[in-house]
Ligand code: 13P
Ligand code: 13P
Ligand code: MG
């Protein structure tokens with residue numbers, strides 16, 4: 001059967017700063033969907049990553065379905081009411097528009113979706129990251145889909161020998177979706193040329209060239225393009241099908257052992273290493289380090305298994321310790337140079353205002 005996976009994620013309020021939404025808030029979102037959504041969907045799961053709540057739906061209505069999007073929007077609205085009642089910090093933070101207009105894209109929440117013919121067994125990974133932006137997935141996707149050092153299946157499995165097609169979006173373009181389609185392995189230098197710039201170019205979709213099937217879908221929202229000012233980082237979600245024509249689960253996961261530096265961290269204005277964490281875990285230290293969680297599932301006739309928490313394994317404790325050290329290394333230099341984002345990316349208006357003020361005091365010496 002044809003199945004659609006949709007994940008919609010929003011920050012609708014959190015406890016003690018941008019830390020964690022808490023069980024009561026998640027229960028409100030879950031109850032809303034159980035109450036109002038059962039006819040529309042096959043199955044769903046609620047989880048949190050840092051201060052963000054994600055709803056993973058399995059259904060048969062395709063991508064961009066107005067009713068599915070409205071269900072998520074209304075569940076987040078219901079959650080926001082409770083967040084306000086409880087006095088949670090940033091209640092309704094990511095719901096940037098007042099009225100729902102057919103699709104949550106461009107309204108604040110992050111969305112990743114894919115539709116496919118279900119295989120007899122259909123394993124997939126659901127990633128959610130907090131205190132960072134969609135470009136955080138660029139390097140792990142490049143390594144997991146283009147590099148035999150991380151994906152041994154590229155040389156061991158004939159099904160992957162022909163490689164993958166990447167759709168890459170220019171997220172600085174605001175007039176519409178500006179996208180380029182590039183093939184791996186033929187064009188990997190071009191793919192790398194774009195993906196090195198995590199703030200401008202973001203992987204949107206990846207397809208298997210062997211079967212033409214969808215492998216990856218990433219949320220590409222940039223909140224400051226919607227709100228015109230800082231409202232929070234664009235904490236991204238991603239779906240990845242694995243095994244068979246696609247990389248094995250471990251080939252997709254292995255690049256996360258790197259803890260590569262990404263944009264985000266405190267006030268969305270710094271660089272920090274991406275730490276793989278368990279689902280439903282919180283944020284600490286310097287509103288970071290940026291974190292990523294991953295739940296592995298199988299979907300069968302639309303029904304989801306229980307999640308297997310991919311980063312809940314002793315191996316990742318070792319990685320987390322290394323990433324903590326990398327976080328300390330970059331925090332050692334405070335606001336200086338690469339520790340803070342470049343002027344164009346600074347999410348807070350304060351520095352921009354300050355610069356305007358100081359600029360007037362400059363004198364040019366001839
Ligand atoms: P496939 O079943 O996709 O061939 O996966 C082999 C495997 O388990 C690699 O780790
Ligand atoms: P969130 O985008 O996760 O809400 O974090 C915002 C922030 O400013 C953290 O310091
Ligand atoms: Mg927040």
Ligand code: MG
Pocket residue numbers: 011018050051052130131235
């Ligand atoms: Mg967040």
